[in-house]
Amino acid sequence: MKRGILQRAAAAPHVVWSALFIIAPLIFVLYYTFTGQDGSFSLDNITRLGKGNYLMIFVNSLCMALIATVICFVIAYPAAYIFSRMKKKSQKLCILLIMLPLWMNFLITTYSWMTILEDTGVINTLLGLVGLGPVHMINTPGAVITGMVFCFLPYMILPIYSVMAGIDPKLLEAAADLGCSPVQIFMKVVWPLSVGGVISGVTMVFVPSVSTFYISQKLGGGTFQLIGDTIESYFTGTAVNYHFGAALSLILMVLILISMAVMNRFGDDEQGGALI
Amino acid sequence: MEKNTVVRLSRICKSFGSENVLNNIDLEIKDDQFVTLLGPSGCGKTTTLRIIAGFETPDSGEVYFDGKVINDIPPYRRSVNTVFQKYALFPNLNVYENVAFGLRVKKASDREISEKVREMLRLVNLQGFEKRDVSTLSGGQQQRVAIARALIMQPRVLLLDEPLGALDLKLRKDMQIELKNIRKKTGISFVYVTHDQEEALSMSDTVVVMNDGVIQQIGAPIDIYNEPANAYVADFIGESNILDGVMERDLQVRFAGRSFECVDRGFMTDEPVDVVVRPEDVDVVAPEKGMLTGTVTEVTFMGVHYEVIVEIRGFKWMIQTTDYVSPGQFIGIFIEPDAIHVMKKSEYSDMFGDYSSYSNELDQLSENTEEEGRE
Incomplete structure (x- = not known):
């Protein structure tokens, strides 16, 4: 009994933390969404979403995030596979290199990309030296997606790598033994056993990509708006409106929850190893 | 009728880095045969198996x-198909799908798969386990799934890599009998890797004793035990007293300070030899009736018999007897001529001393450290 109390006491900081910084903000979001400027109950914020170009902004954001996620997956899956088959020492080194950008502040990374992609930036200077360009790259959707991929790629590689490294090499031999060609080994063993990591990775890239505002502001230059920018503008910009900003956040949250649910359903069909 | 040879290894050599793992291995596996590769860890038995399977x-x-x-x-x-040491079952598939795996790869029809899986599960006594998750099975059950999964492919040769290593003693004994029965029922040749000599002797038609990447002896279990080719085999298989001797002439060998009648012939006159006497072949008698006499230094009760260490002229013999003798007692021993086995000297001749440093525990330890490290 005494141990039970102690255990509960040990969990207390986490409970308090969650209540203060997760539950309370969510309640605020709900409160602001369903109240007007005067503080009385209102659905105006929700109905206002149907007007203007908010739908386009949502679609744009989802598309950009989806493209970034797909690119991350295409890069990360083979990379994680190759890492997981390396010698233990090289594995550690590669994973360290993948983690390295995470140690640097996110904003600094984004600024670095600005200086790389600018019309007078690193790439264009180099192109100029060989008599090419300049190529306009900054403030395009491509630049924003590049930024997303660079910032979030480690979150795709790490979970996939961790499930891949956990696959017993004997299973691959067993599959070969039972008549699988290398391609069949991949389809029948490696993919089903790694899909859980893929789902984690996709979630961990898609969710921050769809809600990012910093990357799109710095690398997109405000030429097009993503949902993250829009939300931010209602909290910090000139047209401050917590109530409408909260409504936008709520809808984004619902969209993310739906996409996660779909993803997990897809994962259950393959196998139940999702890490989320 | 002479059985067909299915697999033949000819002058196989293999090294990992600077380590020579296999050295000129010649081996034949015939149809309908139970062959066991027996040896200590690192002797190359698993590598031999992996070469047959194609992994090396x-x-x-x-x-x-x-x-x-x-x-x-x-x-x-x-x-050929393999039963892996730690089963290597597919964790994402249930029992049925694990067993069906190979047939699915072959694109067999659902009806054929269902029939064969059922047949295999019956063979390994796992009816009713079809829908079970493999992680919920006990070690013995997982082993059966692994066997069914390999046998469903109807291989000409089934390779088994220490399949019973992870099971407890009782279950291991049961599985040994079951494996023998499965082999007889299916008629498939088994190549079985183990470091457990009892397992090797009790299950196999042919035992291949390996050490340091070299085959020391190939033979029926009874021949391996009774006629070990060299001191290594004599020491590895069962307990043995290995003494230096001199072959005085055919049917007469001299060791432990006197001449003995024996049944071996074909050596040169006065050729130095190794003499093997199995502990169970030595009779304890009264000192005056003994061919040799000595003092008992240690007695261990083993259940069926006592294990007695007797010091005779500075050499500690191991004797297994059902008669109780007490430590310190002066006894005589008697050895029948056919209990003496004379071997040519080999590189292993001086490596096995007497039982002065004998300990059950050490034996156990060295058997349990298996070749885990091999990639």
Whole structure:
């Protein structure tokens, strides 16, 4: 009994933390969404979403995030596979290199990309030296997606790598033994056993990509708006409106929850190893 | 009728880095045969198995299957299947799908798969387990799934890599009998890797004793035990007193300070030899009736018999007897001529001393450290 109390006491900081910084903000979001400027109950914020170009902004954001996620997956899956088959020492080194950008502040990374992609930036200077360009790259959707991929790629590689490294090499031999060609080994063993990591990775890239505002502001230059920018503008910009900003956040949250649910359903069909 | 040779290894050599793992291995596996590769960890037995399976390529030498060289044939195109040491069942598939795996790869019809899976599960006594998750099975049950999964492919040769290593003693004994029965029922040749000599002797038609990447002896279990080829085999299989001796002439050998009548012949006059006397072949008698006499230094009760260490002229003999003797007692021993086995001297001759440093525990330890490290 005494141990039970102690255990509960040990969990207390986490409970308090969650209540203060997760539950309370969510309640605020709900409160602001369903109240007007005067503080009385209102659905105006929700109905206002149907007007203007908010739908386009949502679609744009989802598309950009989806493209970034797909690119991350295409890069990360083979990379994680190759890492997981390396010698233990090289594995550690590669994973360290993948983690390295995470140690640097996110904003600094984004600024670095600005200086790389600018019309007078690193790439264009180099192109100029060989008599090419300049190529306009900054403030395009491509630049924003590049930024997303660079910032979030480690979150795709790490979970996939961790499930891949956990696959017993004997299973691959067993599959070969039972008549699988290398391609069949991949389809029948490696993919089903790694899909859980893929789902984690996709979630961990898609969710921050769809809600990012910093990357799109710095690398997109405000030429097009993503949902993250829009939300931010209602909290910090000139047209401050917590109530409408909260409504936008709520809808984004619902969209993310739906996409996660779909993803997990897809994962259950393959196998139940999702890490989320 | 002479059985067909299915797999033949010819002058196989293999090294990992600077380590020579296999050295000129020649081996034949015939149809309908239970062959056991027996040896301590690192002797190359698992590597031999992996070369037959196709997971390793020999540095030199040929692997024949039905008379054709298959060195370059990848594992998935070989008619051999493997039961892995730690089962290697697919964790994402249930029992049914694990067993069905190979047939699914072959694109067999659902009806054929269902029939064969049921047949295999009956063979390994796992009816009713079809829908079970493999992680919920006990070690013995997982082992059965692994066997069914391999046998459903109807291989010409089934390779088993220490399949019972992870099971407890009782279950291991049961599985040994069951494996023998399965082999008889299916008629498939088994190549079985183990470091457990009892297992090897009780299950196999042919035992291949290996050490340091070299085959020490190939033979029926009874021949391996009664006629070990050298001091290594004598020491590894069962307990043995290995003494230095001199072959005085045919049927007479001198060791432990006197001449004994024996049944061996064909040595040169006065050729130095190794003499093996099994502990159970030594009779304890009264000192005045003994061929040799000595003092008991240690007695261990083993259940069926006592294990007695007797010091005779500075050499500690091990004797297994059902008669109780007490430590310190002066006894005589008597050895029948056919209990004496004379072997030619080999590189192993001086490596095995007497039982002065004998300890059950040490024996156990060295048996349990298996070749985990091999990639």
